[in-house]
Amino acid sequence: MSNLLDGKTIVVMGVANKRSIAWGCAKSLMDNGAKVIITYQNERLRRQLDKLVPEGTEMIECDVAEDANVEKTFQDIQAKFGNIDGVIHAIAYADKETLEGGVIDVKKDGYNLAQDVSAYSLISVSRYASRVMNPQGSIATLTYMGSTRAIPSYNMMGVAKAALEANVRYLASDLGPKKIRVNAISAGAIKTLAVTGIKNHGDLLKESEARTVDGEAVDIHQVGDVATFLMSNLSSGVTGDLIYADKGVHLLA
Template sequence: MDKLLSGKKILIMGAANKRSIAWGCAQSMLDNGAELIFTYQNERLKKSLLRLVEDESRLVECDVSSDESIEKAFAQVAEKFGKVDGIVHAIAFAKKDELSGDIMNASREGYALAQNISAYSLIAVAKYGIKILNNPGSIVTLTYFGSERAIPNYNVMGVAKAALEANVRYLARDMAKYGVRVNAISAGAVKTLAVTGVKDHGDLLRLSRERTVDGESVTTDQIGGAASFLVSDLSTGVVGDVIYVDKGVHLI
């Protein structure tokens, strides 16, 4: 019997380990019948990803700080696997020093780096993605409530997430002519490698958990379910949107 994503090929960017949101997306998409290809940032992360994905031929190196790397990676994907139906962009980075204290102390360099990796990279991924995405196609990125509220210590990353959400809207407008939908999931806080860079992340995770409707944190499986929906044909009317998958944290 056909599943929701049978016949769809999805490129997953940002799976570092089994706690990664990208890995939750991958699991849900596999369960729903998709064929997956993964990018990894560097050799260290490739080793980590190889613990989860046995087929090394499905892993492609891609550092989103470099246009050249993205172009090369996507060309490799197209050569090996043909066009894809969706791309999951689950990538962000800011230096630890920038994720604490007052935002007045943010450096120009740290601010720019967070914007580059966490927000601009979606534009670069879309630019090179045009060449490898089918029509219809879908791009999904991951954002956080810190784009809308001043979350303690989240600082430059909150500003980068606000830019990322604006990028989603502009890209959704301009990618429409290629038949590509662009959306974001605003995920609740989950303990991943990325979150441990934020000062007092234990408090952030606890507060977020306490504010869910049932006192239980959202899971990467639940986030993955929404990502599967957004790359599926069930969501063809959802364009340029930010969908909360945070178990109601944003309500309070």
């Protein structure tokens, strides 16, 4: 797949550290010739990324909690780099109390926060990114099969991911006339910062690995290669879809 993305500019949102699925995506995109622009939430995360990303990698601040921030981010990106060709949306969040409790105990504020950051943010990002995106552009988000199954301890994140996947379908319909594709990658359970916030995450990781078809867990680079496919012209006929990158775990669940 070398140089599959030559000439393309892709924005990657959600890199936290070297274990992030978003980093696996960014690395694969870079390896395949894309110019990658990484967004970060705040200066604390920027300092962490400075130690991770290759020298010269473009980074720009974006807190998706406010639409105005997202709009300004993509306006600034266009002003500095021109139109973009794709976005990887790898953003999700719920507070500790909401993550640790069952859905029956979720409070309204916790519910709204999880939906806002994990699901609504894709709508906001797609709205403003599409305004500065070239035809044949591509948007991809990250999800998990807890959206359709009651995975132990996944709880409110499963509800948010279900909303996220519905957003993908409607956004794909809305942006189709602009020749922009929208898809989701359902990644297997991987030991990331996000997963460690889930109660009993060790059990989840072990069970997921045991259910892969080859007995080995999927890794961030394999998920990243799926993202590269979705950002490339090879996926021009794929939109509104969900592609599993979990080594078959969803087949056996």
